[in-house]
Amino acid sequence: MRNPFKKSFWQLNDELAGKQDLSTQDKKRLFEQTKMYIFLQDFLKKLTPYLEEGEVIQAYLPMTNQENTAVATGGIMGMAYAREPEARAYVENFHDVRGNRLLVFTNQRMLFVVIVEFLEERLFYSYPYDSIQSILFKKHKIGYFDWSAATIGAIRKQTHYYTLDFQAGNHIFTEMLAEDDGVIFQRQLETIPALQGILLGEKVQRERKFDLIFSNASLQLKLLYGLSILVVLFLVLYVILLVLGALGWGPQKDLFASVCWCGLSGMVVHGLQGGSIF
Structure with a gap:
């Protein structure tokens, strides 16, 4: 592993090669990056004592609200109160509550850590590999229009994301992974022996039918998508x-007939009051 002290100065050399001086934004970014690196080194020292004997960390998969699921870590669900000094310092320095979390791969299990929860309560979740029967790890493709790179119009591009879902004992883990995250997870599937023996499936697996319905994000997304299509179809049909009805056809023609009759009646009454019908 390269010395971070050298890496920091190599990065400065690369930036100085194209500029006489670092911009204010570059300095701020480098400062925040260095501050986060120092914090993470201290954080991992606090996490290490919770490893079992002979347990070795193999990799880290960091997740944020910007690139991963924010259902349970953003908005009202993302609120938390930091009481301990180190938790308060983390919130003040990095302006994060429950958004930053970490999936740690060891040779025996996965550890899921919400940073502020660990600092506050030393809370984390353990998923031993031998308690996982199958893993849903599915790649999806999504298209979008990039307006920033085009001079005229937009350029259609594609990106990918992954669905990660598994059950370890009574614990259920569901997450959406960005493309780079998926590469990290795929690498662990190929290099950690205990993970290689776990079945990779295309469907969500649950031990109880209740969890298969109410703790199944994939099913809920499909139901929500189907419901949205039904709502759109209903609105289109209603407009038709x-x-x-306005043209005098269909079940809504009586509605427009009554509206026209009321309007005509009002005109007649107004005409009689004014001394003439038309």
Whole structure:
């Protein structure tokens, strides 16, 4: 592993090669990066005593609200109160509550850590490999329009994301991984012997039917997608019926007939009061 002291100065050399001086934004970014690196080294020292005898960390998979699921770590669900000094210092320095979390791969298990929860309560979740029957690790493709790189119009691009889901004992883990995250997880599947023996499936597996319905993010997304399509179809059908009713056809024609009759009646009454019908 290269010395971080040298790496920092090598990065400065690369930036200085194209500039006479670092911009204010570059200095701020480098400062935040260095501050985070120092914090993480201290954080990992606090996590190490919780490893079992003979347990060795193999890799880290960091997750944030910006690139991963934010359902349980953003908004109201992401609120937390930091009471301990080190937890308060973390929130003040990095302006994060429950957004930053970490999936740690060891030779025996996976550890899931929400940074602020560990600093506050030394809380983390353990997923031994021998308690996992199968893992859903599925790659998805999504298209989007990039307006920033085009001079005229937009460029259609594609990116990928992954669905990660498994059950370890009574604990259920579900997460959406960015493309780089998926590469990290795939590498662990190929290099950690205990992970290689776990079945990779295309469907969510649960020990109880209740969890298969209510703790199944993939199923819930499909139901939400289907419901949204039904709502759109209903609105389109209703608009079509209104248009046909205005033309005197369909079940809505009586509605427009009554509206026209009320309007005509009002005109007649107004005409009588004014001394003429038309």
